[in-house]
Amino acid sequence: MLNRLLAFTHALRNAGVPVSISESIDSLRALEHIRFEDRTAFRTALATTMIKTRSHEQAFDALFNVYFDGGGPADIDDLHDREDQHHAAEGAESFMDELFESIVAGNGGTGGMGELARRAVGRFGRVLSSPSDSRYFEYPVFRALDMDVLLQRLNEQGAEAAGLEGIDARIAGDRFRAAVASFRSEVRAEVQRRVARRKGPEAVTRHSIRPLPEDLDLATASRAEMDEMRRAIRPLARKLATRTAMKRRNATRGGLDVRRTIRHSLSTGGVPLDISLKHKVPHKPELFVLCDISSSVARFARFSLMLVHAMSSGFTKVRSFVFIDTIDEVTHLFEDDDLFVAVDRVNAEANVVWIDGHSNYGASLERFLDLYGKDVTARSTLLILGDARNNHRAPREEALKELHSRAKHVYWLNPEPKAYWDTGDSAASRYAVFTDGMHEVRTLRDLENFTAEVLT
Amino acid sequence: MDPAIDASLVSVESVSDSLSSTGYLPDAAIATIVFLAARLNKPLLVEGPAGVGKTELARSLAAMTGRQLIRLQCYEGVDESKVLYEWNYRKQLLRIQAEQGQNWDQLSGDIFSEEFLLERPVLQAVRSDAPTVLLIDEIDKLDMEAEALLLEVLSEWQVTIPEMGTMRAVTTPLVILTSNDSRELSEALKRRCLYLHLDYPDLEREKAIVLQRVPELPETLAEQIVKVVQSIRELELKKAPSIAETLDWARTLLHLNVTTLDPETLQRTLSVLLKFRSDLSRAEQHLDLGD
Ligand SMILES: Nc1ncnc2c1ncn2[C@@H]1O[C@H](COP(=O)(O)OP(=O)(O)O)[C@@H](O)[C@H]1O
Ligand SMILES: [Mg+2]
Numbered sequence: 001m002l003n004r005l006l007a008f009t010h011a012l013r014n015a016g017v018p019v020s021i022s023e024s025i026d027s028l029r030a031l032e033h034i035r036f037e038d039r040t041a042f043r044t045a046l047a048t049t050m051i052k053t054r055s056h057e058q059a060f061d062a063l064f065n066v067y068f069d070g071g072g073p074a075d076i077d078d079l080h081d082r083e084d085q086h087h088a089a090e091g092a093e094s095f096m097d098e099l100f101e102s103i104v105a106g107n108g109g110t111g112g113m114g115e116l117a118r119r120a121v122g123r124f125g126r127v128l129s130s131p132s133d134s135r136y137f138e139y140p141v142f143r144a145l146d147m148d149v150l151l152q153r154l155n156e157q158g159a160e161a162a163g164l165e166g167i168d169a170r171i172a173g174d175r176f177r178a179a180v181a182s183f184r185s186e187v188r189a190e191v192q193r194r195v196a197r198r199k200g201p202e203a204v205t206r207h208s209i210r211p212l213p214e215d216l217d218l219a220t221a222s223r224a225e226m227d228e229m230r231r232a233i234r235p236l237a238r239k240l241a242t243r244t245a246m247k248r249r250n251a252t253r254g255g256l257d258v259r260r261t262i263r264h265s266l267s268t269g270g271v272p273l274d275i276s277l278k279h280k281v282p283h284k285p286e287l288f289v290l291c292d293i294s295s296s297v298a299r300f301a302r303f304s305l306m307l308v309h310a311m312s313s314g315f316t317k318v319r320s321f322v323f324i325d326t327i328d329e330v331t332h333l334f335e336d337d338d339l340f341v342a343v344d345r346v347n348a349e350a351n352v353v354w355i356d357g358h359s360n361y362g363a364s365l366e367r368f369l370d371l372y373g374k375d376v377t378a379r380s381t382l383l384i385l386g387d388a389r390n391n392h393r394a395p396r397e398e399a400l401k402e403l404h405s406r407a408k409h410v411y412w413l414n415p416e417p418k419a420y421w422d423t424g425d426s427a428a429s430r431y432a433v434f435t436d437g438m439h440e441v442r443t444l445r446d447l448e449n450f451t452a453e454v455l456t
Numbered sequence: 457m458d459p460a461i462d463a464s465l466v467s468v469e470s471v472s473d474s475l476s477s478t479g480y481l482p483d484a485a486i487a488t489i490v491f492l493a494a495r496l497n498k499p500l501l502v503e504g505p506a507g508v509g510k511t512e513l514a515r516s517l518a519a520m521t522g523r524q525l526i527r528l529q530c531y532e533g534v535d536e537s538k539v540l541y542e543w544n545y546r547k548q549l550l551r552i553q554a555e556q557g558q559n560w561d562q563l564s565g566d567i568f569s570e571e572f573l574l575e576r577p578v579l580q581a582v583r584s585d586a587p588t589v590l591l592i593d594e595i596d597k598l599d600m601e602a603e604a605l606l607l608e609v610l611s612e613w614q615v616t617i618p619e620m621g622t623m624r625a626v627t628t629p630l631v632i633l634t635s636n637d638s639r640e641l642s643e644a645l646k647r648r649c650l651y652l653h654l655d656y657p658d659l660e661r662e663k664a665i666v667l668q669r670v671p672e673l674p675e676t677l678a679e680q681i682v683k684v685v686q687s688i689r690e691l692e693l694k695k696a697p698s699i700a701e702t703l704d705w706a707r708t709l710l711h712l713n714v715t716t717l718d719p720e721t722l723q724r725t726l727s728v729l730l731k732f733r734s735d736l737s738r739a740e741q742h743l744d745l746g747d
Binding site: 018020022023026029030033034040041044045047048049051052053054057166167168170171174178230235340 | 468484485488489491492495496498501503637640643646647649650651652653680683684686687690692717718719722743744
């Protein structure tokens with residue numbers, strides 16, 4: 001058991017969860033106080049001692065599943081599947097009916113889909129690679145059981161089948177969506193448990209433990225992962241804003257702090273020898289964000305715009321501009337304060353295609369200088385976001401050079417891996433020389449680090 | 457020092473039962489983690505959105521153990537003089553004036569003594585003879601300096617006042633720290649604590665909480681209320697409704713003698729649940745309430 005626990009801790013660390021030695025010891029101490037057979041208590045004892053941030057919970061859940069629920073002899077699955085034989089005759093269609101009915105009957109809540117998921121994996125998830133070796137996968141399950149079809153059917157007939165009316169019928173959709181999502185993740189967990197039983201937990205974690213939302217690659221993230229990242233934006237912005245405020249407060253001190261001064265003076269008989277100073281109101285920079293929103297970098301642009309506006313209180317002013325082959329100001333879109341609506345509107349409403357919709361950094365920078373250059377002063381910080389892929393057009397870096405000389409700082413965030421810079425039509429270093437730095441930013445964590453360390 | 461002197465803390469079950477009998481309905485995780493915190497003698501960091509019962513948990517813990525609740529409400533700018541102690545300057549200055557001409561060594565010994573000491577919550581907990589519950593509420597509002605100061609006390613359980621010497625805790629308090637997660641707390645602090653992530657409760661528990669706090673409410677209505685609230689929470693909102701808002705809404709509906717939720721009632725009362733205009737219209741759209 002101890003070995004398994006150590007292996008689990010090790011796997012957590014590999015997944016990016018920083019479990020310290022003292023926390024590891026705490027987990028052992030905690031286990032002394034609970035009954036082993038009590039799975040929930042066992043799990044809670046490990047979680048409360050090792051997981052100290054919400055965003056690490058998912059990695060914990062996935063790993064706990066394979067290290068502690070995945071145990072047992074490998075052939076137990078075959079045994080169970082044989083017990084399920086009387087169901088095995090049923091085809092995908094009747095299984096879908098069963099799923100539908102079970103969800104309508106309200107079995108979608110936490111854990112409710114576990115039994116069905118187990119059967120689904122045994123019935124549809126097995127791929128025979130040789131007569132003696134069967135392996136399990138998720139994809140054949142969902143090829144046989146199309147979740148989109150199920151969800152559509154639930155939305156069309158579910159409320160009526162459940163006898164719901166009025167408000168209950170209107171919000172039934174949420175319950176259905178949650179139930180389908182829960183079935184999906186139960187299937188995934190079941191497949192992982194089976195793999196763990198056959199090949200050991202390490203075999204699972206090597207491939208299928210997902211990175212934390214802040215470490216997902218913006219360029220390749222799936223829709224669901226994008227949703228996770230969207231949820232991460234606001235807390236992230238709040239964190240950054242607080243950090244900024246704190247940093248500014250500590251950086252500059254001003255005026256006399258009477259209370260502190262008197263306090264110190266008491267040890268010198270009431271004579272104020274040491275003077276304490278209060279914090280001075282800090283200067284906030286004024287931020288110009290210039291975003292390439294052509295399709296190659298559109299996602300990255302969205303996240304950056306959301307993040308910058310979510311923390312706009314950290315700046316005197318944030319002005320946003322988007323471009324493809326020409327540039328347009330979109331600051332007003334963020335004034336109604338709903339980030340998600342605003343970024344959607346950016347794509348629909350900004351006037352950024354002038355000729356052909358291929359990025360033209362040169363033309364866009366030049367036009368920015370013409371139209372807005374007069375507003376750029378020694379108080380301004382310019383943030384340019386894009387891959388600097390100019391489709392072989394003239395880079396016209398003089399425009400950037402001029403902006404650089406006017407502004408306090410110019411930074412460039414490039415969502416491409418550094419190794420690709422300057423390859424093909426990338427003009428990365430031709431621009432980089434007229435900035436205070438070009439940074440590779442591929443994940444939310446990169447964005448966070450840049451913002452925390454450089455921008456504020 | 458032994459937390460087991462509290463009968464309510466001897467097992468997960470007794471924690472669960474005792475919390476329930478104070479009116480706080482825990483789930484299995486809450487009860488287990490509180491039990492472990494008491495057993496391992498470790499501070500408990502409770503993190504989660506506003507209004508999910510973080511503060512109330514500390515209050516209920518105090519009530520169930522019969523311990524005194526000592527609360528440090530954090531806000532920006534809290535420093536040592538609000539956390540540990542402060543000298544009563546006015547009184548000290550008056551004494552200095554009254555004793556003009558007296559030997560300074562003698563005088564400073566006098567004015568830096570118990571009589572002039574203002575105890576703040578953490579020192580109070582350290583010096584208390586009877587075991588206490590120390591609630592450090594909304595610690596995410598503290599700045600790093602103050603957080604570091606707290607961390608020191610939480611690891612040593614002693615406070616040094618240069619003029620008076622070192623004071624050691626006689627009993628270790630049960631410590632609850634809460635955070636709305638507005639910023640990342642230091643790794644060092646988190647390592648020292650057990651962690652409880654409090655989120656919105658599931659349907660059954662939220663319904664139970666509503667019935668517990670608004671017992672006059674018909675059960676079917678309570679269920680409808682909670683279903684609607686939980687459905688709204690899934691939307692992308694600026695401020696999702698918390699348990700506190702569910703309770704407000706339940707009380708409002710009871711007051712209006714509503715027996716079942718229909719679109720008109722929803723339309724009329726939804727603003728109890730949602731404070732932002734944009735959130736309201738999003739919810740109305742979601743619930744298909746025409747205007
Ligand atoms: N588990 C619970 N059982 C009973 N009431 C609860 C529970 N959780 C929260 N509440 C109620 O919800 C309200 C908000 O709780 P509070 O502790 O103030 O939230 P927080 O400190 O997390 O912002 C309180 O009125 C409390 O009575
Ligand atoms: Mg509170």
